[in-house]
Amino acid sequence: MASVLSRRLGKRSLLGARVLGPSASDGPSGAGPPLELQVELPEGTALQPFLTSKDPACQEPPKEVLKTLGTLGFPQVAFQPGQKVYVWYGGQESLGLVEKHSLAEDKVTVWLLDQKLQICCKVEEVWLAELQGAMSPAPPVEHGAQVPAYRPVSRNIDVPKRKSDAVEMDEMMAAMVLTSLSCSPVVQSPPRVEASFSASRDPWKESGDVSDSGSSTTSGHWSGSSGVSTPSPPHPQASPKYLGDAFGSPQTDHGFETDPDPFLLDEPAPRKRKNSMKVMYKCLWPNCGKVLRSIVGIKRHVKALHLGDTVDSDQFKREEDFYYTEVQMKEELAVAVAGPSAPGTPAADPAPTPCVTSPSLAALPLPPPKAQYSGPEHPGLESSLPSGALSKSAPGSFWHIQADHAYQALPSFQIPVSPHIYTSISWAAAPATASPMSPVRSRSLSFSEPQQPPPAVKSHLIVTSPPRAQSSARKARGEAKKCRKVYGIEHRDQWCTACRWKKACQRFLD
């Protein structure tokens, strides 16, 4: 194999590229980054704390609003004497009463309750106590300058996007993602370190090392497999570990660690379809978390309950839009309407969703597409997997096992395919383009625009419409990243066998 390697040592490494510029989203969709940038903008102006942590996905309109707000000055016109306000003072926010508001100079005189003193400051530094909840932590200007430390980071990570099961979970995830992201670039890519044993722990990185696990095959390299078929899966132990890795400890192993990352976020892995999902809308208002079924409902809710007093201003016309987010819940949960829980994906933009709510679509009981053609090959394998890791929506990292196909000699193969966001079902090919809005989320590494729950739709197409399926003999080009892309040519030895043989990739089927 050494020969192989040396022979085709790469011209270009996709892997490298990926590793170097990962955080900023290298997705093809040019729209991603820009959006983020814009989102950041308002924050920069430090006027609009609302955005801080909530789902950027559906904030198109607000963004606009905010921007204008930023330029035009704070719209909250005049403070009334006696009004309760918060003001940024002495490094913290203090409660105070408005003494007077001088419109002319845009200054507000505030009587600080705590300090028992009066101060005069700019309007931007003062905000109404009522709004505290929403517009809390980031008081104006100078404060903004004080905290940027965490901001720039968090903004890039679409933390809110993946509303996992619990709210706290979200926070944790955010933190973890954050950490791992911030670490990953560091590990440039010590391309293939022959680090003897340590290598063995990584199920897929090693090639010759495969055997060292003691189990199964003897020959080095993948080819060694004899009978193929029932691979004794090494994962029983491996998987937990990996799981851990995916989440917690960013340092997997030698420079390769960055690789799984793209996965974690990208891998479309459409095949694992979730149970029927239902789209719900969750109120993001602090301490609210109300979940409603309809977009109208949620809007009304937000408007009525939270924005009640602000709606007067035209500028807030659409404000409710960004106080709710779309979430997908399992049918059962949806029924129960568990407040904070929102397994699955937050999904995108609220606008184009209505159709989705149709349960009929979502409920289509289809076997994962993959099963449709490769299923029969190793039924046993699937079942032997650790619980539902595979098929269920393991919110964590999740294992994708495959050892099949004529080419696939290796015993078994696991790929940590991401906590993957089911959003990332690559149905890009589908007629999805219909919606002009294509809400590009701020997912840092993305390549195909995920969407809603159309897995059902897609598979449906495949199943029911034989005409389109494969009219031509040639297999439709896969949307998924193939080994080549994922590992780069330099790491050809890590490709799946099929890929190496220039055959249809078996690792990342479409």
Next chain:
DNA sequence: CGTGCCGGGGT
């Protein structure tokens, strides 16, 4: 033009 992979070749 890069990529995925079929078809066909070599060992």
Next chain:
DNA sequence: ACCCCGGCACG
């Protein structure tokens, strides 16, 4: 069987 690659289709 394994391995490789020409060459085409696709984006």
